[in-house]
Amino acid sequence: MTARVSLPDSRTAPAGSTAALAQIQAAFGTTPNMFRAVANAPAALQSMWGAFGALGKGVIPAQLGEKIAVAVADRNRCEYCLAAHTALGRKAGASAEEMAAAQAGQADDPRTAAALGFALKLVNERGQVTDADVAGLRAAGFGDEEIVEIVAHVALNLFTNYINVALNVPVDFPGVALKPR
Numbered sequence: 294m295t296a297r298v299s300l301p302d303s304r305t306a307p308a309g310s311t312a313a314l315a316q317i318q319a320a321f322g323t324t325p326n327m328f329r330a331v332a333n334a335p336a337a338l339q340s341m342w343g344a345f346g347a348l349g350k351g352v353i354p355a356q357l358g359e360k361i362a363v364a365v366a367d368r369n370r371c372e373y374c375l376a377a378h379t380a381l382g383r384k385a386g387a388s389a390e391e392m393a394a395a396q397a398g399q400a401d402d403p404r405t406a407a408a409l410g411f412a413l414k415l416v417n418e419r420g421q422v423t424d425a426d427v428a429g430l431r432a433a434g435f436g437d438e439e440i441v442e443i444v445a446h447v448a449l450n451l452f453t454n455y456i457n458v459a460l461n462v463p464v465d466f467p468g469v470a471l472k473p474r
Contacts, residue, residue, distance in 0.1 A: 294461055294464075295461065295463075296330055296462050296463060297459070297460045298333050299330075299333060300330055300462075302314070302324060303315060303318065303324070306329075306333075307332070307334075307335050308335075309335025309338075309339075313328075313338045313339055316342065323465075325466070326373075326462050326463050326464075326465045327373060327453060327457055327462050331456055341452060341453065341456075344445070344449045345449070348445060348449060351438075351442045351445075352438050352442060353439060353446060354385075355381075356382060356386055358446050359378045359379075359382030359395075360391070360392070360400065360405060360408075360409060361408060361412045361446045361450065362374060362378035362381075362382075363375055363378045363379055363469075364396060364412055365412060365416055365447055365450040366378060366396075366450065367396045367397070367398075367472050368398075368417070369451070369454040369455075369458065370458065371453070371454035371457050371458050372464055372468070372471060373457035373458075373464045374450060374453050374454050375396065376467060376468050376469045377466045379392045379396070379466075379467075379469045380466050380467060395409060397472055398410060398412075398413045404435075406433075407429055407432075407433035407435070408430070408433070408443055411426060411427075411429065411430050412446070412447050415444065416447060416451070427440060430443070
């Protein structure tokens with residue numbers, strides 16, 4: 294797979310991307326190809342990395358955020374994000390079985406299942422959810438802050454999915470098969 298844009302590193306990236314690339318390198322121990330592709334546009338890299346940082350400090354637990362990410366990635370056929378977030382979900386303590394279920398939008402835990410169902414409805418309906426959809430999240434125990442963060446997680450994952458799919462970014466995480474359609 295050949296990327297449709299260059300994949301600069303900290304030596305070849307635009308000056309406006311170097312600080313974020315250094316932070317990404319420190320966080321991951323490497324610089325994943327997705328961030329290298331986005332580094333071509335410093336404003337986009339700062340936006341993406343800032344969103345990851347902000348949501349990482351939010352009220353949605355890391356495991357749930359990663360489960361949302363794999364569900365959205367599978368729906369959007371983004372092999373890169375599916376691989377990356379499956380690995381990150383495992384690192385956050387989720388089992389392989391839990392991550393595979395989340396990829397299909399499923400979970401044994403009713404609260405997680407409600408969040409995944411809502412996230413996929415956001416993707417499928419392009420944000421056109423109903424009062425009943427939001428009420429379902431509330432019934433599962435989610436408050437306003439969590440509901441807004443779920444939408445933010447979906448939006449960030451749409452951003453990353455579109456980057457990886459549109460720009461054909463080579464996967465540099467252990468591969469995970471997309472669910473058959």
